[in-house]
Amino acid sequence: xxxxxxxxxxxxxxxxxxxxxxxxxxxxxxxxxxxxxxxxxxxxxxxxxxxxxxxxxxxxxxxxxxxxxxxxxxxxxxxxxxxxxxxxxxxxxxxxxxxxxxxxxxxxxxxxxxxxxxxxxxxxxxxxxxxxxxxxxxxxxxxxxxxxxxxxxxxxxxxxxxxxxxxxxxxxxxxxxxxxxxxxxxxxxxxxxxxxxxxxxxxxxxxxxxxxxxxxxxxxxxxxxxxxxxxxxxxxxxxxxxxxxxxxxxxxxxxxxx
Amino acid sequence: xxxxxxxxxxxxxxxxxxxxxxxxxxxxxxxxxxxxxxxxxxxxxxxxxxxxxxxxxxxxxxxxxxxxxxxxxxxxxxxxxxxxxxxxxxxxxxxxxxxxxxxxxxxxxxxxxxxxxxxxxxxxxxxxxxxxxxxxxxxxxxxxxxxxxxxxxxxxxxxxxxxxxxxxxxxxxxxxxxxxxxxxxxxxxxxxxxxxxxxxxxxxxxxxxxxxxxxxxxxxxxxxxxxxxxxxxxxxxxxxxxxxxxxxxxxxxxxxxxxxxxxxxxxxxxxxxxxxxxxxxxxxxxxx
Amino acid sequence: xxxxxxxxxxxxxxxxxxxxxxxxxxxxxxxxxxxxxxxxxxxxxxxxxxxxxxxxxxxxxxxxxxxxxxxxxxxxxxxxxxxxxxxxxxxxxxxxxxxxxxxxxxxxxxxxxxxxxxxxxxxxxxxxxxxxxxxxxxxxxxxxxxxxxxxxxxxxxxxxxxxxxxxxxxxxxxxxxxxxxxxxxxxxxxxxxxxxxxxxxxxxxxxxxxxxxxxxxxxxxxxxxxxxxxxxxxxxxxxxxxxxxxxxxxxxxxxxxxxxxxxxxxxxxxxxxxxxxxxxxxxxxxxxxxxxxxxxxxxxxxxxxxxxxxxxxxxxxxxxx
Numbered sequence: 001x002x003x004x005x006x007x008x009x010x011x012x013x014x015x016x017x018x019x020x021x022x023x024x025x026x027x028x029x030x031x032x033x034x035x036x037x038x039x040x041x042x043x044x045x046x047x048x049x050x051x052x053x054x055x056x057x058x059x060x061x062x063x064x065x066x067x068x069x070x071x072x073x074x075x076x077x078x079x080x081x082x083x084x085x086x087x088x089x090x091x092x093x094x095x096x097x098x099x100x101x102x103x104x105x106x107x108x109x110x111x112x113x114x115x116x117x118x119x120x121x122x123x124x125x126x127x128x129x130x131x132x133x134x135x136x137x138x139x140x141x142x143x144x145x146x147x148x149x150x151x152x153x154x155x156x157x158x159x160x161x162x163x164x165x166x167x168x169x170x171x172x173x174x175x176x177x178x179x180x181x182x183x184x185x186x187x188x189x190x191x192x193x194x195x196x197x198x199x200x201x202x203x204x205x206x207x208x209x210x211x212x213x214x215x216x217x218x219x220x221x222x223x224x225x226x227x228x229x230x231x232x233x234x235x236x237x238x239x240x241x242x243x244x245x246x247x248x249x250x251x252x253x254x255x256x257x258x
Numbered sequence: 259x260x261x262x263x264x265x266x267x268x269x270x271x272x273x274x275x276x277x278x279x280x281x282x283x284x285x286x287x288x289x290x291x292x293x294x295x296x297x298x299x300x301x302x303x304x305x306x307x308x309x310x311x312x313x314x315x316x317x318x319x320x321x322x323x324x325x326x327x328x329x330x331x332x333x334x335x336x337x338x339x340x341x342x343x344x345x346x347x348x349x350x351x352x353x354x355x356x357x358x359x360x361x362x363x364x365x366x367x368x369x370x371x372x373x374x375x376x377x378x379x380x381x382x383x384x385x386x387x388x389x390x391x392x393x394x395x396x397x398x399x400x401x402x403x404x405x406x407x408x409x410x411x412x413x414x415x416x417x418x419x420x421x422x423x424x425x426x427x428x429x430x431x432x433x434x435x436x437x438x439x440x441x442x443x444x445x446x447x448x449x450x451x452x453x454x455x456x457x458x459x460x461x462x463x464x465x466x467x468x469x470x471x472x473x474x475x476x477x478x479x480x481x482x483x484x485x486x487x488x489x490x491x492x493x494x495x496x497x498x499x500x501x502x503x504x505x506x507x508x509x510x511x512x513x514x515x516x517x518x519x520x521x522x523x524x525x526x527x528x529x530x531x532x533x534x535x536x537x538x539x540x541x542x543x544x545x546x
Numbered sequence: 547x548x549x550x551x552x553x554x555x556x557x558x559x560x561x562x563x564x565x566x567x568x569x570x571x572x573x574x575x576x577x578x579x580x581x582x583x584x585x586x587x588x589x590x591x592x593x594x595x596x597x598x599x600x601x602x603x604x605x606x607x608x609x610x611x612x613x614x615x616x617x618x619x620x621x622x623x624x625x626x627x628x629x630x631x632x633x634x635x636x637x638x639x640x641x642x643x644x645x646x647x648x649x650x651x652x653x654x655x656x657x658x659x660x661x662x663x664x665x666x667x668x669x670x671x672x673x674x675x676x677x678x679x680x681x682x683x684x685x686x687x688x689x690x691x692x693x694x695x696x697x698x699x700x701x702x703x704x705x706x707x708x709x710x711x712x713x714x715x716x717x718x719x720x721x722x723x724x725x726x727x728x729x730x731x732x733x734x735x736x737x738x739x740x741x742x743x744x745x746x747x748x749x750x751x752x753x754x755x756x757x758x759x760x761x762x763x764x765x766x767x768x769x770x771x772x773x774x775x776x777x778x779x780x781x782x783x784x785x786x787x788x789x790x791x792x793x794x795x796x797x798x799x800x801x802x803x804x805x806x807x808x809x810x811x812x813x814x815x816x817x818x819x820x821x822x823x824x825x826x827x828x829x830x831x832x833x834x835x836x837x838x839x840x841x842x843x844x845x846x847x848x849x850x851x852x853x854x855x856x857x858x859x860x861x862x863x864x865x866x867x
Binding site for chain 2 (some may be wrong): 656661677806839
């Protein structure tokens, strides 16, 4: 894509609603993700952030509402189809192939872009496109020195980086990142923030995160959810100034004044 | 098919379906609550039938045989849970398949050693040996009606047990979260042992009831096991009412299949299962 | 050097198999042939259980379908052509697996185990109840397939040694086929599905198609074994597709350690050996077999294949729980 399309809106959620039985986990959620922008999703536990990201990624079908990718309705497509369109996601709980090497984890992700996957007699290691793409993604995520390690033996922070590398290897244009900083130490968090800033210009990112420092450091737009509904959406300054948000986070206001 | 022949087939379907329900309900409870796939469940049906055979030749009476057989089955089930199945809860399905497959081999050989490999009949108790005349030529055996009646009573009892009793409540809770129930101070091991013993006894009881009409023969457990799997797949794992519905469905499909399409009778219930899989891959009465 | 040891061991084993008929014991030659074809059967199942994570308890159906294919394609007083029956048997069992796969792969876990078993039972009843394949008695294959090709006869299946070498050749071909398959991008996807199917989907893989292809390929390879079985023993019965047969082949895969092609072969060897040894002790040899299985699950979590590793750990003092 050329730079002139940098501000294009890639993914839009319109009145997204998810009910489990009678309970509305998400109610009329509107979101818009643009290339070059990082959109953060905040809210207390149980606010419906994970449900929202699961609907956007295709892991959960919405009960009502629409999801548009480049203007096309993709509400009923599967997770695999959305990945092929260019929507990639990472998971809140590390979701990798723990027994494979770091390289194989990312190579599998890269291979998914390639119909050669159906060739049954070619050596997978001869698929240079996938191998190169995997190495590039590993480097971008800062894991080059760990490439041959077994993924399950990496530190927690490195496994989170691996998750990102796997998403990058699928050429995702939209990154849906579910708490990539969860459980990280401050050094690791710092590295991840650097990585997010590096990725931001060329992609559209949705970030679900509890770490306020990180969110205010990287977000262009912030949406705050409470009880499955959007409470407020706007620039970091607007959110910081919002009395509604402060009330919702009663007792946690100090977190918003960092 | 005239009305009375049709009626006989309907009664047979219901009787067969209800009997299968007894076996399948135990299977689905053990699947649903304990998360165990038990290939040896059909063997419990066989054990019940052979108990009816052995005990009724010993005591000369099927009633006494059943009265003795029920506590024996309960003890047998509790023992198996303690000795074997309690070690399987945290294992993967493959190991469960393996152990219970080994059990089938053991039960079949013990059956062969203790009894023999012949087919044996079991006498219907005299009180129920009569038939009800339907018209000049057709009649219906009282004993089959008795089987249906007993099964219906048991199904109702099971409903009350699960929906209305404290044990049933714990059973329902246990099926959701083992650790949570444990943390409430409920003895989950005891619940599992009870459920398993109950499942074994239901299957064995079905075998005892069926012995006079099906006779007892080697390998009789295998067929019942696979039909019970079909029932659980159609009804949905863990759903006792799904099992009841599916068992009756299978009872009708099999009975009428034998009359209408004798060559394909064996395959017909599997076609039914295939259709359900296309429509609702997790069973008609899938929970949640 | 040390990295060549497995290859050298495999070549020695192959040499042993090739030289075996020199021992001039028809009984043992047939027994080894039977073991090898069960090994092929077990390897085909291992593709599903050990590499794709699909625990099928109905794999004997495809073994049996291929056996019936050659029996039904052979006229009563005339030999059928090897060159048409062998590919047909493999093709038909693969096609059957493809159709069944469309149904069973809609399910997971315990459901999958039950449903594969149930479909195999359906096939069993089709042959057991209908006149199609001689009913419950099965049918004899009076004449082994004829290998005439372009007027010449490269080998003769009536010659036990030729048949033996055909079975060994099939083993080698199936082994190499699976090795290549598992090295390919396709194979990598299967192993990924076993490890974490959900993640594979979220990375854009339509896993159903891959699983279906694996199911069908495994069915076809089981068919190759079933064909050879029918030719070797000269008769087929519905028992070939009974659920005991499916259970036994699963047992072989587990005995050999899942996800290991040579292991599947060794599992078949262990199974046949146990069967032979126990059955000389007692007519009730299944009692011993069943007890061995139950005890090994209880006391050897991780399977028999984990024994060497555990022994090694114990000997070197390496603590393994």
